[in-house]
Amino acid sequence: MSAQFSGKRFTSVVCVGAGNIGAGWAAHFMRAGLDVVVYDPVAERKEWLDGYLERAMPALERLGLSPHAGLGRVRFTANLEDALGGAKFIQESSPEVLSQKKDLFQQMTDIAPLDAIIASSSAGFLAKDLRALAKGPERIIIGHPFNPPYLIPLVEIAGGEEASTAATTAAGFYRSTGCEVVELKREIEGYIGNRIQAAVLKEIFYIYSQGVADVDTIDRAIATGPALRWAVMGPSSVFYLGTQNPDMYEGFVKGLIDEIKGGFVADGEFNPDEPLIAAYAREVQEKIGSNGQTPLLDLRTTGVIALRKALQFVAEKRELGPN
Numbered sequence: 001m002s003a004q005f006s007g008k009r010f011t012s013v014v015c016v017g018a019g020n021i022g023a024g025w026a027a028h029f030m031r032a033g034l035d036v037v038v039y040d041p042v043a044e045r046k047e048w049l050d051g052y053l054e055r056a057m058p059a060l061e062r063l064g065l066s067p068h069a070g071l072g073r074v075r076f077t078a079n080l081e082d083a084l085g086g087a088k089f090i091q092e093s094s095p096e097v098l099s100q101k102k103d104l105f106q107q108m109t110d111i112a113p114l115d116a117i118i119a120s121s122s123a124g125f126l127a128k129d130l131r132a133l134a135k136g137p138e139r140i141i142i143g144h145p146f147n148p149p150y151l152i153p154l155v156e157i158a159g160g161e162e163a164s165t166a167a168t169t170a171a172g173f174y175r176s177t178g179c180e181v182v183e184l185k186r187e188i189e190g191y192i193g194n195r196i197q198a199a200v201l202k203e204i205f206y207i208y209s210q211g212v213a214d215v216d217t218i219d220r221a222i223a224t225g226p227a228l229r230w231a232v233m234g235p236s237s238v239f240y241l242g243t244q245n246p247d248m249y250e251g252f253v254k255g256l257i258d259e260i261k262g263g264f265v266a267d268g269e270f271n272p273d274e275p276l277i278a279a280y281a282r283e284v285q286e287k288i289g290s291n292g293q294t295p296l297l298d299l300r301t302t303g304v305i306a307l308r309k310a311l312q313f314v315a316e317k318r319e320l321g322p323n
């Protein structure tokens, strides 16, 4: 078995919901060599799922298939009892409607074995709300992917204190299938990635509303600029490399915040106060900058050059040209 799939804790998984995300999860888990049962109450989704998996196969092969992977490992059923009978790990990806998800979690927890972990792909709900009608609420967590789950490795896990054991087991399981996992210390709607994407979308609308640039220009301003650095190390690390004097980082952050207060974001926004800025700057210095800037500068250089080379064909395709 290849290293990227080592340490597996479950050999099978149930995907509940066969839309874009459920099918994407099925492709991901199948690539990792698991037996995958896909449940959807709409029997016609089987045909669509089969087509999705076939279309995804070339990408899965390029990503690297487990020796145990194959389309024959995926089984579709429109019967919830059949799907959940012996389930150990359930990945729920039904429509983002809270009342429907609550009912579904009640049904699932009535049927599934009590030790089965149930992770929701929800894009924003809290696990505590999904648990409202459920049996064994401590096994319900959020396991939020990014579309398509077989291609984008991140899963955000959130469940609150009540589900910390399930969250730890789920983190190990997702990692064993090749996912990158981040665990939230406490629950918040939208988690991390979608909240930040929402802030970006808001700013895009503002820039667009002001007639500053076309949508494709705004896209290029991100894709060929900040996104290259974010892909390598994330925004706080990038900001940390913005100062020549990392020992005085708090002052540098205050300057950034003052620029924002100066009008980059519309009025009425959350404004960090001085104690918060100080705590943030200290944590960046201690966690991100613990070995100074040099290793991060090296990482940025190596990572961005690798990305620029890898993305050259994208630039050509988009006719960005050499400039």
Ligand SMILES: NC(=O)c1ccc[n+]([C@@H]2O[C@H](COP(=O)([O-])OP(=O)(O)OC[C@H]3O[C@@H](n4cnc5c(N)ncnc54)[C@H](O)[C@@H]3O)[C@@H](O)[C@H]2O)c1
Residues within 6 Å of the ligand: 016, 017, 018, 019, 020, 021, 022, 039, 040, 041, 042, 045, 092, 093, 094, 095, 096, 104, 121, 122, 123, 124, 144, 145, 146, 147
């Ligand atoms: N689309 C995205 O980019 C994205 C990204 C991350 C997370 N999510 C989340 O993933 C979940 C699914 O989103 P999607 O885009 O795949 O939706 P979708 O509409 O493409 O698919 C939903 C599927 O659920 C099925 N379904 C309906 N009722 C069901 C039930 N009671 N039990 C099981 N399945 C049922 C539908 O038949 C359909 O096949 C949502 O919670 C969404 O917020 C979506």
